Amino acid sequence: MTHLGSWLVTGIVLAVLVIYLARSKPPALDRSPSNALDAVRAGPGYIHIAASSPMAAKLTMREVKSERSRAPLLEVTGSVVARLEQGRGPSEMRWQFASSELLGAYAEWSKSGHEISFAAQQLDTTRRLDGAKVEAQTKVVERLSKLVQAGSDSPKDLAVEETALVQTRLEGQKSVHEAEIALRTAERSRAALARQLEQAGLDPELLATIANRSAVLVAEVPESKAECAREGQAITASFYGVPGVPFIGHVRRISPTVSKEQRTLRVLAVLEDRDARLRPGMFADVGLGTDERTALRVPADAVLHVGRADYVLVASGADLWKVTPVVVGDQRDSEIEVLDGLPADARVIGAGAILLKPFVVEAARNP
Numbered sequence: 001m002t003h004l005g006s007w008l009v010t011g012i013v014l015a016v017l018v019i020y021l022a023r024s025k026p027p028a029l030d031r032s033p034s035n036a037l038d039a040v041r042a043g044p045g046y047i048h049i050a051a052s053s054p055m056a057a058k059l060t061m062r063e064v065k066s067e068r069s070r071a072p073l074l075e076v077t078g079s080v081v082a083r084l085e086q087g088r089g090p091s092e093m094r095w096q097f098a099s100s101e102l103l104g105a106y107a108e109w110s111k112s113g114h115e116i117s118f119a120a121q122q123l124d125t126t127r128r129l130d131g132a133k134v135e136a137q138t139k140v141v142e143r144l145s146k147l148v149q150a151g152s153d154s155p156k157d158l159a160v161e162e163t164a165l166v167q168t169r170l171e172g173q174k175s176v177h178e179a180e181i182a183l184r185t186a187e188r189s190r191a192a193l194a195r196q197l198e199q200a201g202l203d204p205e206l207l208a209t210i211a212n213r214s215a216v217l218v219a220e221v222p223e224s225k226a227e228c229a230r231e232g233q234a235i236t237a238s239f240y241g242v243p244g245v246p247f248i249g250h251v252r253r254i255s256p257t258v259s260k261e262q263r264t265l266r267v268l269a270v271l272e273d274r275d276a277r278l279r280p281g282m283f284a285d286v287g288l289g290t291d292e293r294t295a296l297r298v299p300a301d302a303v304l305h306v307g308r309a310d311y312v313l314v315a316s317g318a319d320l321w322k323v324t325p326v327v328v329g330d331q332r333d334s335e336i337e338v339l340d341g342l343p344a345d346a347r348v349i350g351a352g353a354i355l356l357k358p359f360v361v362e363a364a365r366n367p
Contacts, residue, residue: 072287
């Protein structure tokens with residue numbers, strides 16, 4: 001009986017406690033402006049950050065660094081695909097290639113040039129011969145026509161010659177058409193071989209402009225960094241087989257196609273190789289874009305990658321930061337070069353910018 005009474009008392013105490021808690025009011029949530037979520041707001045293309053908020057205390061402001069530089073815009077890999085040897089013979093006989101497929105394709109491409117020249121000559125000769133035959137037969141018909149009108153020749157002979165004139169024209173048109181087909185076939189074959197060489201990273205038209213003892217280098221530029229490559233820019237190549245000797249060159253061609261397997265853009269550059277140190281197939285580290293320029297650098301932490309684009313937060317008034325799309329190069333140490341989209345006198349958010357990425361996504365959605 002005593003045991004039952006103690007359980008009864010315990011139950012009454014618990015019931016009173018539950019009723020008290022149910023009627024009591026919960027403590028008010030802190031909704032002061034110092035709350036980080038309330039102090040950061042994203043708008044179309046901008047982010048507002050209250051200067052007195054805890055979030056602002058976690059961010060570091062940095063000035064954009066501007067300096068003269070020859071550092072590469074982009075570092076990629078590459079290889080020598082062809083080299084022109086010194087000699088007096090035809091250049092197409094002195095080219096060395098990195099593979100037998102390239103050698104065969106280039107030989108066929110060179111041969112197709114002679115075939116086009118022959119087909120063009122044949123077409124011109126056929127047209128002149130056809131014109132001469134038609135002109136001669138036309139004169140025969142005109143002469144007989146006058147004789148028939150004068151009564152000295154029969155209309156039957158005139159009809160025969162008029163028929164021969166029609167037949168001459170038809171045969172001439174057929175001959176010209178066949179010659180035109182032969183020329184177009186040779187041109188299409190040459191174009192197909194040129195595309196085959198381009199897909200392998202080699203521009204055959206470029207080879208005709210290269211001096212002796214030069215090498216053609218193909219650099220593999222990632223598709224996402226294609227904007228860093230342009231014709232005429234300087235490059236520096238360091239080969240594994242020739243350590244400590246930098247080779248300087250310039251971009252001469254940019255392939256019109258992207259490699260399907262590696263998703264890279266092939267960039268062709270010509271390197272001077274007077275000491276014959278380079279061999280087709282040799283691999284190299286390639287610095288793309290080593291021309292002297294004014295480089296703008298920001299902390300690597302300042303660049304936020306969202307989707308397929310890169311953004312930095314640029315100061316734009318009191319507590320206001322513009323979500324600015326930029327084109328960036330390679331990272332060096334703790335800094336990254338901005339190639340486009342950023343003014344030289346800008347202030348950006350450096351360390352801590354990653355905390356604002358959700359707001360950047362929202363602001364960039366409605367620029």
